[in-house]
Amino acid sequence: MNSVQSLIQPQVLAQLGFAGVVALTLTGALIAVFPRNILYNVLGLIICLTGVAGLFVYLGSPFIALMELLIYVGAICISIIFAIMLSRPLHLSLPKRHLPKVGLALGVGAAVFIMLSAIISRTEWQPAAMRSNDWSITTLGTYLLTRYDLVFEVISLVLLVAILGAIIISGYARRSTS
């Protein structure tokens, strides 16, 4: 009885939840890379991103967590799946792994990892109590449209270019076939 009660203390539960979320992220990442079935890879990516959303919950921003789900899982992964469904059938024999390609991928991954960890280690992280607590949606919106409006505009520009590219590709493809 007491052992159960000690297990369901809020602190213990929070730590268990955190371990679960981290496990989810890592498992998802592994599934996203290793299996040779490309649909499994996407599903692994989805599991991984769901775990990342969980991490945002632990960082105290449920809004960003839900946005992560809505955009990365709901929009991006679904469009990746679309692309897979329209590409070559899965029952055909798989192409072999080319060693140079794997090496290149490893190199790029390592470079990104090193850069990110350099940035993370250089940043002076403040304990949660010392930061301002106001990370509401209103604050985020105000920041996006005042201090970070250039970033905001650049992101919109990238999306605009992507949309135009999609229209041109599909338009030309249709014109050349008909």
Next chain:
Amino acid sequence: MAAWQNLVNFLGPDLARIVVGLVGVLALVQVNALFLVWLERKVAAHIQLRIGPKEVGPFGILQTIVDGIKLVSKELITPRHVDRKLFMLAPIAVFLPVLVSFVVIPFSERLLIRDMNVGLLLIFAFSTFNVLAVLVGGWASNNKYSLLGAVRAVAQNVAYEIPLLLTVLSVVMWSNSLQMSEIVASQSKIWHVFWMPVAALIYLICATAETNRAPFDIPEAESELVAGFHTEYSGMRFALFFLAEYSNMLIVSAVATTLFFGGWKSLPGLGFLPVPGLIWFFAKTYVLIFVTIWVRWTFPRLRFDQLMNFCWKIMIPAALLHLIVYAGIIKLLR
């Protein structure tokens, strides 16, 4: 009360809330599906000048319980060429968003599992898992009808999600909150449906499409695709897809009630009646569900290109225009 106190003492208030909420939601989901299947068959029958189920129980109301027992006792057939892991995962995954969505729906003034300040977003964020499960199920079945059904389901859901979210955004701007209880509170005088009838209409149309119901039921168009994405499923796995569909109907109608029809508040001018908010809430929700059933048995199914054109050329521009116009109105009013 003593039992409740014991539970709270043992689990702590938060965990007790979760456990009780989960049990309540599971019960609600089952009873709702049993009732809605019966209602659907009965309404369909009367629209087609038939009688419908009438043998088991008064007005055949116990018919779906018998059907349910049949489904539970059936063998779970796993065809040989399916992708086993994903085939078994899909019916379970289709149920996840259902359970999560009920967490934030305000059934009455105090009956609400968790009043999150991003509650509305939670429902829409998790509804993507529903699409995903359909896709995984259809793909894992290794059947051309299933795959076609799944592809259609995804194309349709992705397209109709855009106008749905845009109209919901107008409501959020109007009530200035993503919190479900505050959205209800902002309708204490006038319901949102009277302020923005177009948004309510767009929402209801898109919600019908999101739940894959006729006239938008091309993912499971029987005459072309056998049963679409769940062709290969049998027994309780099939029943889980079915349960999720009817629970999703309940969820979209409950969200519509919350967003546009005043939630658990009474009908305008009937506030003096001693009717609890819970009854008002469910009455409004089931009236909306009845309307969707009515629509299903009245309109023929759309063709796939008609469906897509309707969404991209009419619904999305209309929803965008609505959003811009209401942003202007809100700016003028405040």
